[in-house]
Structure formats: C-alpha cells, structure tokens
Amino acid sequence: MNPSNLKRAFLSILIAIFLVISVHAVPAAAMQKVIIFHAGSLTVPLARIEKDFEAANPDIDILREAGGSTKMARMISELGKPADIMASADYKVIDKTLIPGKADWNIRFATNQLVLCYTPNSRYADQINADNWFEILQKKEVVWGHSDPNLDPCGYRSLMVLQLAEKFYNQPGLYDRLIANRPEKNVRPKSVELVSLLKTGNMDYAWEYLSVAIQHELKFLTLDDHINLGNYQFDDFYKQAQVKVTDKKPGEWITRTGQSVTYGITLVKDAPNPAGAVRFLEYMLSDDGGLKVLKEMGQPPFIPCRVPTQAMKDALPGNLPTLVEVRE
Known part of the structure; x- marks a missing residue:
C-alpha cells in the first residue's frame, strides 16, 4: 500500500473510532416506565390507550400486566410487586385490598354488564x-x-x-x-x-x-x-x-x-414513577382520551369520573381533580 492510501485508511479508522466514541459519550434520554396492573377485561382498550398515549408522550413506556383484579391487587399488597397504577373491574377491590396501606384514593371511571x-x-x-x-x-x-x-x-x-x-x-x-x-x-x-x-x-x-x-x-x-x-x-x-x-x-x-358493575383506578402509594403515572391517569380519565376509547369499545365511562368524598377529590394529584365529581 502506498503512503497516500495508507494515510487515507488510517484517517478512516480514526473517524470511525471517533464516531463510536461520540455515540456512546452522549447517552440517549432514558425512557420513563409506568407499570400498570389491570383487570383482564381492560386489556383491549388499554392497548389502544397505551398506543395513543405513548405517541403523544414518547418519553414514557407503558408496561401493563393483566389478570383477575383481586389477584393483581394482592400481587401489590401481599407480594410487594412494583406498580404505579392499579385498575380494577370492581372498585371495591381497591377499597378493600389496597386502601389505606397501598393507596389513598379510588376513582370510579366506567361501568359494564x-x-x-x-x-x-x-x-x-x-x-x-x-x-x-x-x-x-x-x-x-x-x-x-x-x-x-x-x-x-x-x-x-x-x-x-x-x-x-x-x-x-x-x-x-x-x-x-x-x-x-x-x-x-x-x-x-x-x-x-x-x-x-x-x-x-x-x-x-x-x-x-x-x-x-x-x-x-x-x-x-x-x-x-x-x-x-x-x-x-x-x-x-x-x-x-x-x-x-x-x-x-x-x-x-x-x-x-351484589352491586352494579363499577371499575376503579388508583395510584399506588410507593409507585416507582408517580409523576409519569399521573400523566397517564390524566389522559386515561379525560373524556377526549381514554374515556373516549372505552366508549367506542362498548364500555360506558363515567363522564366525569367519580369519587365518594370532597376530601378524596382534594387529595388527587395533578389535574385529576378537574376530571372528577363528588358522587356517592
């Protein structure tokens, strides 16, 4: 190889090394993860809600795990599984299994039959x-x-x-x-x-x-x-x-x-990412966001969503108080 070709090859190698170092020296922005445990009956609408939310919030990755609501709540309360949000097909599961130890409030957001x-x-x-x-x-x-x-x-x-x-x-x-x-x-x-x-x-x-x-x-x-x-x-x-x-x-x-079917959702007290979870809940419980998807998929939402007391409404984080009404 003549000297000029050798020089060009050496420069090419240096440039390649520089590019590799540059890529690794500037880390990509870390994706936030929001973990949601939810009723199996919410699997299809939440898949759509997740897709829409992530498109508008590219810095957040929604991770969902579905199962029977009682089982999912017990995984949080008894096994200590990390979760940010729990959505139950029966709001009473949250009341009886997660409040007060693992959650402070419970928003009723949809019905079914x-x-x-x-x-x-x-x-x-x-x-x-x-x-x-x-x-x-x-x-x-x-x-x-x-x-x-x-x-x-x-x-x-x-x-x-x-x-x-x-x-x-x-x-x-x-x-x-x-x-x-x-x-x-x-x-x-x-x-x-x-x-x-x-x-x-x-x-x-x-x-x-x-x-x-x-x-x-x-x-x-x-x-x-x-x-x-x-x-x-x-x-x-x-x-x-x-x-x-x-x-x-x-x-x-x-x-x-026996009681009419009412779904509930809450933020877990020791949520790994409470800020990201609140952002998702604000979208999930908005009438032009998640509630619209539920309605389209055959599950009538409560618009606005409901909490039983003014004290519970006052305890809600972010913009959630604007999305709920006090109603028994």
Whole structure:
C-alpha cells in the first residue's frame, strides 16, 4: 500500500473510532416506565390507550400486566410487586385490598354488564334466548364456565347473576342446578381465558362483560337489568346476591354483595414513577382520551369520573381533580 492510501485508511479508522466514541459519550434520554396492573377485561382498550398515549408522550413506556383484579391487587399488597397504577373491574377491590396501606384514593371511571357469550358452533346456539338460557345451561351435553371468583370479579359476578336469576324467574333451586352442571375444570383464573375456549370450540357458553364480548366479536345474550348487574337503579335488587370468596390470609373468607358493575383506578402509594403515572391517569380519565376509547369499545365511562368524598377529590394529584365529581 502506498503512503497516500495508507494515510487515507488510517484517517478512516480514526473517524470511525471517533464516531463510536461520540455515540456512546452522549447517552440517549432514558425512557420513563409506568407499570400498570389491570383487570383482564381492560386489556383491549388499554392497548389502544397505551398506543395513543405513548405517541403523544414518547418519553414514557407503558408496561401493563393483566389478570383477575383481586389477584393483581394482592400481587401489590401481599407480594410487594412494583406498580404505579392499579385498575380494577370492581372498585371495591381497591377499597378493600389496597386502601389505606397501598393507596389513598379510588376513582370510579366506567361501568359494564354481564352477558352470556357463545359462538355459532355452540350447542343450541340457534335456540338460546333471554327466556330459556338457564334451561340450556342445565343440559348435560352443554359445556359452560366462568372465571375464578376468588381471583376475578367477573367470577363472583357470574355467580351473582345465577343467584339473581333464581329470584327474578322464581325458580327455587335454580342456582344449585346450574352449578351442578358446571365442573370445576370450567372455572378459569381470569375471564378473558374463556374467550379462547369459546373460539376453539372447547366451551359452548361463558360469562363475560359486554365490552369483552364486543371487543372479541363474540355472539352474546343480553339479560334483564334485574340480573345483569349493569344498572345502578337495580342495586337494591342486586344486594340479594352474595358470594363468599377467599380473603387475604388462607382459611379466611369475605362476602361479596351484589352491586352494579363499577371499575376503579388508583395510584399506588410507593409507585416507582408517580409523576409519569399521573400523566397517564390524566389522559386515561379525560373524556377526549381514554374515556373516549372505552366508549367506542362498548364500555360506558363515567363522564366525569367519580369519587365518594370532597376530601378524596382534594387529595388527587395533578389535574385529576378537574376530571372528577363528588358522587356517592
């Protein structure tokens, strides 16, 4: 190699080394992470909300983990799993499991109702209706299920629907007859697992939230407001349903009482990134942000969202007080 070529090669190597050093000497801005534990029934809308929020806030990376609301709350309160936000399908899970130790407040942001989901291939799909569904579910060849009431609010709400149906249709013993035709293997940890069982033909019918049925394009049967847990005006009737579920410690039990479906969300006290979490909550709970997505996906939001007391509203961080009203 002649001297001029050698010189050019040496200069090229120096430039390459300089570029490598320069890139590593100026670190990229660190991405903030916001960890959200949430109900499985919020998986589809939160995926959309996450995408929209990250597009407008490129410095924040949303990390979500879904499951039965009771299970997710216990992961925070009992196992100490790090999380910034907890969103529950039953706001009472936050009240009973996270407040006061792990959270200070609880915003109610959406409602829902239970429906009976199925597919065109489900047994008796061409015959089932609002008047005979409980007869179809008692047939020995029909496979139906629900989520685990100890882990997932949709599970204990499914049992409440069956109890309320017994009263509404004046069918003594209906609840026991239905449960007798539902083996334990048909009880799954979270309600969204039942969707795949329906779509693969391994289950004929499953209890889900209306929003989940719409989002997963399932056929579904809507029920009378007296039993679907979707209308707060029937809360007095819903109170007749009670389901005993496991408490925090082994061998201890608590009783869940029927009430219209209400979702809750909170900021975890020892959140790794409270500032980023508040930014997400402000978007999530705005009527032109997350609440708009929920509405589009079949889950009616509360606009504005709700807290039970003025003291709780005053305790909210950031702009959250402007997004809520005080309402029992």
